[in-house]
Amino acid sequence: MDLNLRNAIISNVSGNSQQELEATIKDAIESKEEKMLPGLGVLFEIIWEHSNREDQEEMLSTLEQGLSN
Secondary structure, three states: OOHHHHHHHHHHHOOOOHHHHHHHHHHHHHHOOHHHHHHHHHHHHHHHHOOOHHHHHHHHHHHHHHHHO
16 A cells, blocks of 8 residues: 555544544445545554454454354
């Protein structure tokens, strides 16, 4: 991913409240627009990097379950 795009995404959501972050995530998922997907990827990266191993394993389990349906 282009570093400028990544930095723009982070800058756009920095300082947002939980409600604002939730609205951003829901909008990206519901719109299903390709241009929103990099933003979700950057947000996931931040979550992953700030999670302990137990939380990461829970995320992986959730993803595995969601993808097996």
